[in-house]
Amino acid sequence: RSDTNISQENADNSEENGENSKGIATNLEEIGKNPEEIAELFWAHPGSVDLCKCFPKVFIMDATYKTNKYRWPFLQIVGVTSTYKTFTACQVLMCSEKQADYTWALKRFQLLLGNLTPSVIVTDRDYALMNATQVVFPNADKHLCRFHIATNVLRKGMDLLPTDKDIENLKLFWNCAVKSPTPEIFDKRFSRIEKMFRKEYYGLVCYLRNTWLIHKEMFVAAWTNRHLHFGCTTTNRVEGAHFQLKKDLGHTCQHDLLGMWSLIHPATNIQLREIRSSFERSLVHTA
Structure with missing residues (x-):
């Protein structure tokens, strides 16, 4: 397989449309036997890349569906700014x-981050994605x-x-046990659940x-709170990104690649402007 970079074409299109950004840096992965058949497509707006490098601690990942006429899954990775705004890091x-x-997608994301490594990655229990995060970001x-649990x-x-x-x-x-502040308190609270239900x-x-208990270190507060996660204990932020994406696409799954890009790009520019405004408001409040 090989990668093809088409970011310059997108940059040219952005300049023609009067955009200040350089467009969306895009990698295509091609299937060896047919170099014209795309297997994967990675989007990352230059402004989003900057945010990733400013706020690389926590990323939430999830795939959604019904976004394109090819019926391909669409992976979104989002992060969190210092003003607690969600930003789209990349889309695949x-x-x-x-x-x-x-x-493949996470390795491209790793290249985007450079020498930075996320501290926390939040997903649902999709073993394919979980295994991939362990391969690419083992630390x-x-x-x-x-919420899903x-x-x-x-x-x-x-x-x-x-x-x-x-x-x-x-x-x-169950919710009480999940929020246990120490492993000992969790064991005590879960024992209460066992005593309540194990007989019948x-x-x-x-x-x-x-x-679920085989994964307790991945969702029980006694373990997750050992790491800075900015309150991201669910995939709600990326689920919200899915909702906004489908709204931007007009709630239709008939778009081809260029059609999707033509709608995603301006929506990303709006998101970035809103985030910059939140930074400015934050400076005013702290001044």
């Missing part, structure tokens, strides 16, 4: 969601989305528990242990 069209696709602390736990409880009171107790005690609903306890 991938032909599939295999580990190799994610690894980053990996966190899982608490809580949703899955609640759904399992609704399948197995007979009463609304039981389901509410599971929700309450042992399958639920097995589910919690075998599905």
